[in-house]
Amino acid sequence: MTAVHRPLSAWISYLDGSALEPVNDGDDRSDARSFTCFDEGWARTSAPWGQSHALALSDGTSIVVELDNFGRPIPVTPAIAAAVERVEQNWPHFQTDARDFAEASFSLRYWLLQRLAEEGAPSDEAFSVLPWELLDRAVASLLITLDNPGELGELVEMRHWLTPAVCGLTGPLEQLDHGLRTNDERVARLGAAGLLNNLRHLPLSRIPTASLGHLTALVQRLGTADPWLQHAARVVRARILGESVSLMNVRLSSTLLAAANDKTVREHSESVADGNFRLHVDETQAGWVRVVVEISWSDVEPLWRRDGMFAPIRVVPADDSPEQHYWIALYPENDAFVGAIAFQLPPGLSEIDGDGVPVGVDELAAETTEALLPSLFASIPQSARQWMKRATMLPSRHPVKAAVLRFEESL
Amino acid sequence: MTNRDGSRDRCSPVRPLLAGDVLGDDVVAGFAWRSRGDEEPSTHLDDKLLLAGDENLEAPPERLVPQTSEGAVACAAMPPADLGDGDVRNAASVDPTVPHRVDALLDLPGAAWQPVARLLFASVHATGHRTWLSGGVVRDVVSGVSERRINDLDLSGTVPAGRFSDILYQSLRASRMAEFPTTVTPGSLVCAVMPPGSRTRLIEYRGLSATGFRFPAVGSSLVQDVRTRDFTFNALFYDVLDHKIFDPTGRGIDDLRAAERKFVVLKETCESFARAEVIVRALKFAMRWRESRPPDIDGLNSWLCAGDPDLCGALTRKQWRSLGEQYRKSVSAAKEDQRTFAERLAAPGRQLLETLIGGAR
Numbered sequence: 001m002t003a004v005h006r007p008l009s010a011w012i013s014y015l016d017g018s019a020l021e022p023v024n025d026g027d028d029r030s031d032a033r034s035f036t037c038f039d040e041g042w043a044r045t046s047a048p049w050g051q052s053h054a055l056a057l058s059d060g061t062s063i064v065v066e067l068d069n070f071g072r073p074i075p076v077t078p079a080i081a082a083a084v085e086r087v088e089q090n091w092p093h094f095q096t097d098a099r100d101f102a103e104a105s106f107s108l109r110y111w112l113l114q115r116l117a118e119e120g121a122p123s124d125e126a127f128s129v130l131p132w133e134l135l136d137r138a139v140a141s142l143l144i145t146l147d148n149p150g151e152l153g154e155l156v157e158m159r160h161w162l163t164p165a166v167c168g169l170t171g172p173l174e175q176l177d178h179g180l181r182t183n184d185e186r187v188a189r190l191g192a193a194g195l196l197n198n199l200r201h202l203p204l205s206r207i208p209t210a211s212l213g214h215l216t217a218l219v220q221r222l223g224t225a226d227p228w229l230q231h232a233a234r235v236v237r238a239r240i241l242g243e244s245v246s247l248m249n250v251r252l253s254s255t256l257l258a259a260a261n262d263k264t265v266r267e268h269s270e271s272v273a274d275g276n277f278r279l280h281v282d283e284t285q286a287g288w289v290r291v292v293v294e295i296s297w298s299d300v301e302p303l304w305r306r307d308g309m310f311a312p313i314r315v316v317p318a319d320d321s322p323e324q325h326y327w328i329a330l331y332p333e334n335d336a337f338v339g340a341i342a343f344q345l346p347p348g349l350s351e352i353d354g355d356g357v358p359v360g361v362d363e364l365a366a367e368t369t370e371a372l373l374p375s376l377f378a379s380i381p382q383s384a385r386q387w388m389k390r391a392t393m394l395p396s397r398h399p400v401k402a403a404v405l406r407f408e409e410s411l
Numbered sequence: 412m413t414n415r416d417g418s419r420d421r422c423s424p425v426r427p428l429l430a431g432d433v434l435g436d437d438v439v440a441g442f443a444w445r446s447r448g449d450e451e452p453s454t455h456l457d458d459k460l461l462l463a464g465d466e467n468l469e470a471p472p473e474r475l476v477p478q479t480s481e482g483a484v485a486c487a488a489m490p491p492a493d494l495g496d497g498d499v500r501n502a503a504s505v506d507p508t509v510p511h512r513v514d515a516l517l518d519l520p521g522a523a524w525q526p527v528a529r530l531l532f533a534s535v536h537a538t539g540h541r542t543w544l545s546g547g548v549v550r551d552v553v554s555g556v557s558e559r560r561i562n563d564l565d566l567s568g569t570v571p572a573g574r575f576s577d578i579l580y581q582s583l584r585a586s587r588m589a590e591f592p593t594t595v596t597p598g599s600l601v602c603a604v605m606p607p608g609s610r611t612r613l614i615e616y617r618g619l620s621a622t623g624f625r626f627p628a629v630g631s632s633l634v635q636d637v638r639t640r641d642f643t644f645n646a647l648f649y650d651v652l653d654h655k656i657f658d659p660t661g662r663g664i665d666d667l668r669a670a671e672r673k674f675v676v677l678k679e680t681c682e683s684f685a686r687a688e689v690i691v692r693a694l695k696f697a698m699r700w701r702e703s704r705p706p707d708i709d710g711l712n713s714w715l716c717a718g719d720p721d722l723c724g725a726l727t728r729k730q731w732r733s734l735g736e737q738y739r740k741s742v743s744a745a746k747e748d749q750r751t752f753a754e755r756l757a758a759p760g761r762q763l764l765e766t767l768i769g770g771a772r
Contacts, residue, residue, distance in 0.1 A: 010610055022598045023596055023597065023598060025733065026598070026733060027733075027736065028594075028596040028598075028599070028601070029610070029612065030610075031610045050448070068450075069592055069593065069594040069595075070446045070452070070453050070594065070595050070597070071446070071595065071596060071597035071598075072446050072448060075450075105450055106450060107450070114608065118608070157452070157580075157589070158589065158590075159452070159580075159589060159590070159592070160589075160590050160591065160592040160607055163590050163607040163608065164608075167590060167607050167608070168590075170589060170590055171587045171588060171589050171590040172587055174584045174587075174589035175584060175585060175586070175587040175589070177584075178581070178584040178585045179585070182585075184585070187585050190587065191587065194587050365518070366520055366521075366525055366526060367520055368520040368521070371520075397514050397515070397518050398518075399520060
């Protein structure tokens with residue numbers, strides 16, 4: 001949080017003539033940015049390295065070269081090193097023209113914004129330094145692949161380059177791309193679901209407008225291509241564009257009886273719907289709520305096969321109480337997939353959120369048995385049978401299997 | 412169907428090139444790594460093939476590694492076939508709970524490695540290479556440490572660093588973890604992966620050690636690898652596909668599980684700093700296990716007596732600084748407990764620890 005010059009990168013090496021000493025003096029697990037030796041007395045510079053220059057610091061007697069994640073000096077031109085120095089003079093306030101870094105290496109741009117974001121509060125515009133063209137190319141490639149079965153778009157590796165601005169965006173995009181590229185339906189489905197689920201909550205303000213426009217097109221494409229993704233895609237699209245959309249959200253109070261203030265038995269029912277998705281809640285006087293999810297069949301064939309589907313439900317108390325998470329196991333009935341759970345509402349006001357993408361048992365593998373058990377105990381018998389049916393095909397270590405075993409033992 | 416090493420026939424029919432194979436008239440001596448120097452991430456193109464006779468080169472040669480052993484005479488045994496029969500043990504025969512705890516470790520909900528760990532093992536094996544849990548994680552599981560107290564996965568195997576980076580990244584992509592940065596340390600050839608914005612490693616991989624070169628290299632022999640490790644109890648490998656433990660020294664499991672744990676040093680080196688590091692690590696483990704019976708340190712003392720009696724005098728000021736840093740990071744027990752252990756060591760070790768415990772020079 002000072003204006004001194006210290007490493008941007010986690011790895012440095014002392015320059016000994018024309019040779020580099022071991023990364024971080026041999027301790028490659030350490031972080032050079034926190035080394036006390038850089039607290040004062042260093043100046044930003046560039047050091048000749050091979051045919052070009054490397055980002056460096058000098059204390060008048062020693063030169064330290066900054067390294068990338070493979071131990072290579074981070075290349076700079078003297079002009080880019082001067083631009084880094086200007087940023088450091090005002091650290092952690094970014095008051096430099098982002099175009100000064102247009103020709104900078106991905107490593108430099110990543111480490112500059114990573115440290116700025118950790119140590120200050122850079123404006124959203126500062127993040128335009130990052131290589132957003134990677135995101136644009138990756139999205140364009142995915143649209144080509146989705147629109148033209150059998151034709152693969154360009155392979156774009158976004159890696160961690162955009163994570164100083166937003167985490168949880170490029171991971172699902174690369175997973176979707178990997179699944180489509182390797183014809184692995186499971187991986188592609190997980191990527192698409194992860195993308196939509198994350199875009200419901202991720203901060204978007206650091207993503208350039210043009211890139212958000214490309215993302216919107218991809219989100220819309222996923223929603224029209226797969227009926228299971230339709231509602232979440234509409235929610236995400238509306239969020240990006242600032243439009244309104246029918247949400248699968250219902251606000252409830254656990255104090256229905258007290259509010260009624262009479263002796264009649266009170267119930268409150270409410271339904272919300274968007275396209276083929278419908279959420280219905282019945283609340284009783286004792287604060288119990290029954291949540292029914294119904295997803296009607298569509299004429300559109302889903303992009304990917306599913307092996308069991310579970311609709312995620314979040315119960316978000318209005319106060320600071322922890323959220324509750326349920327998954328409703330869906331089963332076919334008439335022209336729809338339906339499922340229901342019943343549970344006690346937390347005290348006070350709560351919001352029932354059913355906007356998430358329905359998931360398969362693959363997504364539930366990362367949950368604990370304890371996290372899944374409330375869903376089983378809350379399930380109506382038809383939904384509980386779906387849990388048991390799916391569990392029979394799973395290995396014993398899968399948390400769904402373990403939760404079902406514990407549920408059966410308790411009966 | 413089982414292979415010669417007892418593993419089930421689930422590996423790729425492709426056999427990679429191993430150190431010890433013969434390519435034309437040359438014996439493959441190992442694999443080095445040198446980044447291409449541009450902005451590209453590390454791939455198999457960074458791996459360099461080392462042949463017998465390359466030992467005196469200053470830097471790795473510009474010689475790419477063939478992806479398979481096609482065209483070579485496959486003389487080398489695929490590990491663990493280089494070990495004796497008694498050195499490969501069913502994990503359940505050591506402790507029936509170990510296979511279950513290893514499965515629980517890999518599938519641990521909430522662990523950062525959980526989405527990718529099994530896929531990574533499967534992806535490596537699909538190339539014909541092998542990778543296993545190694546070092547600290549095997550020591551901890553075999554000695555009964557709860558999987559919830561294990562913070563990262565150490566891996567070892569036959570894959571050169573660049574190709575491992577390839578496989579790792581593809582596995583991360585498939586697991587929604589492409590945002591996790593990966594690294595290769597040039598001086599050690601350790602490949603690592605960490606969460607975005609963090610330097611805490613969740614997986615570390617290093618190929619089997621190969622010595623005799625003037626730059627870092629990896630090979631294909633478990634027996635050769637353990638000569639570079641510190642103690643027998645840290646020279647264990649765990650095959651997660653077959654639930655077998657490799658114990659190349661033949662005594663690592665017993666030394667670890669003995670009522671009085673045995674500190675037997677493997678590192679064959681005359682280099683003062685490397686020997687001093689082993690002593691600091693001995694203190695680290697002695698303090699970690701100080702609630703157990705005092706360890707049997709006969710092996711450690713024999714090793715100390717065989718080295719330079721003036722170990723402290725041979726260390727440079729910079730090396731003392733580095734040792735002091737290692738000591739501060741790895742040992743936090745009461746000074747009295749540390750001194751009790753130090754007093755049991757032969758003179759070079761005792762003097763070194765007394766200096767560190769009393770304050771680094």
